[in-house]
Amino acid sequence: MPRYIVSRLVATALMALLATLVIFLIANMVPGDPVLAQLGDVAASNKAFVAEWRAKWGLDLPLWERYLIFLKGLLHGDLGVSIASQRPVLEDIGQYAPATIELATVGFLLSLLLGVPLGMLAAIKRDSWVDHVARAVSLVGVSSPTFWLAFIMLALFYGGLQIAPGPGRLDPIAFSPPTVTGLFLVDSLLAGDLESFRDAAAHLVLPSIVLAAATLGLITRTTRASMLDNLHQDYVRVARAKGLREGRIVNGHVLPNALIPIVTLGGLAYANLLTGAVMTETVFSWPGLGRYTFRSAEALDFPAIMGITLVVALTYLLINLVIDLSYALLDPRVAR
């Protein structure tokens, strides 16, 4: 077991290093000369000036040396300066990330806490009304386009019924709670401001449902299939022949086996939610990473794009590490 953990940690570190290399190479090998792009025609024709300029930015150094400087910067949290905002990229990401993390986490928990029990019930009561509901939910969830679902939800619950708040993280006239984590649900509680907590929570309802819909569908479907698969295994019949109660058979025998594929799916789904909420964030005016990504791409803001790419890569690596480690807990055959 410790050997397995160490091997996974080492592998993840190596992968992270590889990711920085790929990102660095892509940024440095795109056609186009930064000198020509930054200097005017006159300055660019002055050879001495160009050389001085190159030396100033380190562009005269060999590629590998520049990579080491890039790495050193990364280790000090230096992701460069955004062209659009003229602020360090890390600072930008630090500002936008909490909104996304909050939304994605709430959406993920929603899909997990609804999807797993629904999938389990559907499998146990196969072909009953629960099963039909579960299958309908997963079909609708998986096949509804996000932008469509987002507009429908807004039109119905905000515009029509007026029971849900509009876009944004808080009421337009409300103040943000004092920033500690950047997660409004946490910060408002830390400040003891229940009104602000309620406001933040209410604003999360619609976007998190929209964001969770597809994941909920996938998780319900996978849980159902995985449960059905395991319910027909021999060890279930053996458990029945032992005289165990149905509840114990399902929770004690079937679920630990059925959870294994759900961990993989859930982890990857969470990574997807964290990094791919552009559509939902746009419709709900959510000031998150998705919108920051979109804006950076639109403005060809290279330092920002590189920074985001690195963050996305590291998110996936980290979540994969968590998946691998939980495998070892769930399945004794993995870590020997």
Added chain:
Amino acid sequence: MSATVQDARSPAPAPAAAAPPVLAVSDLRTQFFTDAGVVRAVDGVSFTVATGEALGIVGESGSGKSVTAQSLMRLLEEPARIVSGSIRFQGRDLLAMSAAELRKLRGAGMAMVFQDPMTALNPVLRIARQLVETMMAHGNVSEAEATRRGVKLLGRMGITTPERAINGYPHQFSGGMRQRVALAMGMSNEPALLIADEPTTALDVTIQAQILELLHELNKDFGTAIVLISHDLGVIAGLCSRVLVMYAGEVVEEGPVEAVLSDPKHPYSWALMNAVPRLDREPVAGKTLTAIEGSPPDPLSVSVGCRFAPRCPFRIERCAEHPELLDIAPGRESRCWVTQAGAALDVRATPPRSAFPVAAAAEAAPFQGAKGEKPPSPSALLEVRGLVKRFPLPKRGFFEPQLYVHAVDGVDLSVTRGETVGLVGESGCGKSTLARLILRIHRPDAGSILFDGQEIATASAHEIRPLRRHLQMVFQDPYASLNSRMTVAQMLEEPLRFHGLATTTAETRERVAELLETVRLDPKSGARFPHEFSGGQRQRISIARALAVRPSFIVADEPISALDVNIQAQILNLMLRLQDELGLTYLFIAHDLAVVRHISDRVVVLYLGKVAEVAPANDLFTAPLHPYTRYLISAVPIPDASIERRRERLRLSGEPPSAIAPPSGCRFRTRCPLAQRICSETPPPLAEHRPGHFAACHFAGTL
């Protein structure tokens, strides 16, 4: 290390007049309500099991024996339903019980052990938890107390270091060990009845002998009544006092094991007995086994008359009427008009219409007498020397040493043109790897393979291609080895075209029809897909495909292991006839020693990647020299209760060691009672002790 056990199986206890039997089943009907219609899987079955009795239920797949077993504990799921009848356990009606009452009984009063120990244990839970929960679900025992009892129970089931084993996970144990754990789970509440559904079918023969011995002890020591379901008459003969024979959902014969096996009173029992070759008998001249024609009836539409009549060699006019199960002698019942009328089932008296009807032409052709009398051809078709194959294991860490599975480790083998060499050994001994090396599916790491004088061990894929025509293979699983999206004709045409053996369409079509006829299939069935055929027919298609390119050498890797005994007999007969007609040479791999003795001229015994013994078949089975061979032979159950009871049994303890780090010197020394110092120091050479009889043992012939 090993024990010589001589015992007489206790006879059936005299039926106690007062006490009710442990189990009384009467007119049980279990049906499957499928989309295609109602399958009457169990159709009016009645029997009783007395306290402490061991009852065997035998039949081929689809006979309803397993469904009967599961009905007894009401473990069946939709779409199966028990529609009528009664099951009384110690006088209480099981079918009237509520789910809660039933639950209290399961695992306590009656327990069950299933066929496949690899899937019967939950892979993600510790043994301790799976063992303890059975006890805790049925009694007020603390977890500590249950664990203590669990350790004791595992020890009783023959698991060494049970204190450590109980904290392990299933994947850390071999199949035999897992079956011991499953037995411990079954016995944990000392049930009055243990139902064992093919408990040894998935195990090697030496492990099977250990498990059967254990079942026998449980029956004797705990007084646990046993219902043993098996397709193997030998297994039943060794353990049970009474046997039920099932066919198409009905009991067709019931009686004391000894009597039923020696003098069957139903033609189906008769056919079962005659279809299996016997390890303790020399094969009859010509070697044809009595294979009854056809296959079991379509479960969706059962005929009104005797269900066995369409396949029965003894049928009379009256068989159009459905016979009842009636007493024909004290303690013996049969569902047959012929024997009820007092007639004997004797081939000589009533020759079967045709034991192998479609093969009439072949049977007319005179056999060359027993195969052993064949003049030995001087030239070896296949000559294998010092063959080695190691498979690298995935490394556990970057700096860890590379480990290998030593699958085949210096094997010599020669096969003469026209002979059949049998290859036997327990699973993991390297049989299949050796076959794949010879066919160059794998590339050997060392050694030479001369086929017809040509070196193929080192030949390139390009050089080997033309030779493939002469070397063909028949695989074990006829369901997995045929492409389900190709018609039979397409499968047979492919090799013909590839090797340029047929060029025109007419020529190809003619050859395909000819091939189908050769394996006794309808020549017009070429347009059909594999799923339209039964297992036996599929294996015929596999053989036809191998024959398509007119090979001289066929490697058959467990070609009949997945088939029922009657179908096994049909395929064996077919292979023998084809060898005779086409002059084929076979390398026949099997774990069933009786079958190997029946079909082989010479037999090679493998143990952990090395040859232990090579000898002419009769010589090997009557006078084995290597202790491992003796143990193997002794472990095979013989379908004759009187022999089985008197038999002096050598029991091999333990399991084969790991092929990753095989023992030094002689591979068998860790399980061998003869082992001495020399055995761990010097690997014994494969020496000729008698003409043609080689054994790799320092003390050959002394056990």
